[in-house]
Amino acid sequence: MAMETLVTQSPGDATERAAARARLDRLWAAGTAFLGSEVAIMAGAMSWVSERHLVSAISNAGGFGVLACGAMEPDRLAEEIAATQALTSRPFGVNLITMHPRLDDLVQVCLAAGVSHVVLAGGIPPGPAIRALKDGGAKVIAFTPALVLAKRLVRMGVDALVIEGAEAGGHVGPVSLTVLAQEVLPHIRSVPVFVAGGLGRGEAILSYLEQGAAGAQLGTRFAASAESIAHERFKAAFVRANARDAVTSVQLDERFPVIPVRGLSNEGGRAFLRHQAETIRRYLDGDLTKEAAQLDIEHFWAGSLRRAVIEGDVENGSVMAGQSVGMITAVQPVADIIAELVEQAVDALVRRDRVTGES
Numbered sequence: 001m002a003m004e005t006l007v008t009q010s011p012g013d014a015t016e017r018a019a020a021r022a023r024l025d026r027l028w029a030a031g032t033a034f035l036g037s038e039v040a041i042m043a044g045a046m047s048w049v050s051e052r053h054l055v056s057a058i059s060n061a062g063g064f065g066v067l068a069c070g071a072m073e074p075d076r077l078a079e080e081i082a083a084t085q086a087l088t089s090r091p092f093g094v095n096l097i098t099m100h101p102r103l104d105d106l107v108q109v110c111l112a113a114g115v116s117h118v119v120l121a122g123g124i125p126p127g128p129a130i131r132a133l134k135d136g137g138a139k140v141i142a143f144t145p146a147l148v149l150a151k152r153l154v155r156m157g158v159d160a161l162v163i164e165g166a167e168a169g170g171h172v173g174p175v176s177l178t179v180l181a182q183e184v185l186p187h188i189r190s191v192p193v194f195v196a197g198g199l200g201r202g203e204a205i206l207s208y209l210e211q212g213a214a215g216a217q218l219g220t221r222f223a224a225s226a227e228s229i230a231h232e233r234f235k236a237a238f239v240r241a242n243a244r245d246a247v248t249s250v251q252l253d254e255r256f257p258v259i260p261v262r263g264l265s266n267e268g269g270r271a272f273l274r275h276q277a278e279t280i281r282r283y284l285d286g287d288l289t290k291e292a293a294q295l296d297i298e299h300f301w302a303g304s305l306r307r308a309v310i311e312g313d314v315e316n317g318s319v320m321a322g323q324s325v326g327m328i329t330a331v332q333p334v335a336d337i338i339a340e341l342v343e344q345a346v347d348a349l350v351r352r353d354r355v356t357g358e359s
Helices: 002-008 014-027 029-035 052-060 074-087 103-112 127-135 147-156 177-184 202-211 232-240 267-284 290-301 304-309 323-327 334-356
Strands: 041-043 066-068 093-097 117-121 139-143 160-164 193-196 215-218 246-248 261-264
Touching: 014 029, 014 202, 014 334, 029 215, 041 052, 052 066, 052 074, 052 334, 066 074, 074 103, 093 103, 103 127, 117 127, 127 139, 147 160, 147 177, 160 177, 177 193, 177 202, 202 215, 202 334, 246 323, 267 290, 290 304
Parallel strands: 041 215, 066 093, 093 117, 117 139, 139 160, 160 193, 193 215
Antiparallel strands: 246 261
């Protein structure tokens, strides 16, 4: 029993921990200054999940919440922004999809509402949208999967970058965060760079801060939080899952591209494989044109994320989750998640000091 107590107690006395926390705050000072938050922990924008309640809870707890606009029309986005502002006086951002047909109108909605930060996702952000946001006083954040695009985005005027590894949930690229960090962080110093993908503990966040990151973006842990509106069966699936259960969608034929999406393995994923095979067979038999076959494959998942998140159909819906899902052992309040991440980073710093004898 004594050994168990020793293992679970946080190391260090109050003075040691205060010094370690001060070092952590210095490490992510560029991130907190940019976001206007107490800690440089951004929330990933997740469709059907990142709405007013979760976003405001994250900002109120000292992090930085981000609304997921997704396919919302301008009036609907304006309503959600206003509802979030009614729940928090702290900064939060809005994630806009660059392929949205009314992107320009959504930009104006954000500016009219006084949104401080806008994340442009889902492709290379158009120059006019970046200029409009910056001219309107908003800070622009964009995603980059490689150093060459990071440099291009900085030249285009974005104010911060997110590098997201393949370990993340939802739509992902092919490169791990471990590799992206080595490729990008040593070379991009003019704007804050936030890391994302597979992050579930404070020690990991600390390691990237020490490599030059300004902060971290997490999605999966917040999706299973108490304040998340996701169905209880959705959250329970996260608690049950192991890291290896979060897999990317499989493409059967290169002639029919499938955008890789990481989610929990279930009957829906297996049905998608069968659907691809049947659709390809129908194309080869001449029953479908190539265009019709591609649309048939793409439409398979229509509405499936909502079925999983809102309706709780975790067997047939799309249960998007990153590989950090294996670190979720319970549904926790957002404030506890953020406090735990901070304490884990502080613990790591205290332990290191005790080994090295540094002050």
